Amino acid sequence: MSEREWQCFVLHVGFDFSFRQIASELNIQTRTVRTHIDRAKLKIERNKINGLYPLEVHPLE
Secondary structure (H helix, E strand, O other), rough: OEHHHHHHHHHHHHHHHHHHHHHHHHHOOOOHHHHHHHHHHHHHHHHHHOOOOOOOEOOOO
C-alpha cells in the first residue's frame, strides 16, 4: 500500500479523523481521501485472504 493510503487509513481508523480533517491535514481533496481509504481497506482485506504476510508500504517519492 502506498504511504499516502496508509496515512489516510491510520488517521481515519486509528485517530478517528473525518475525511475533511484528513484532507485538510494532508492538503488533498476529500474525494482523494475516500479513494485512499477505500484502496487501503481493499488491500488489507486481500492480504487477510491471501495470508498473514505484512503489507508493504511504499514511501512517497
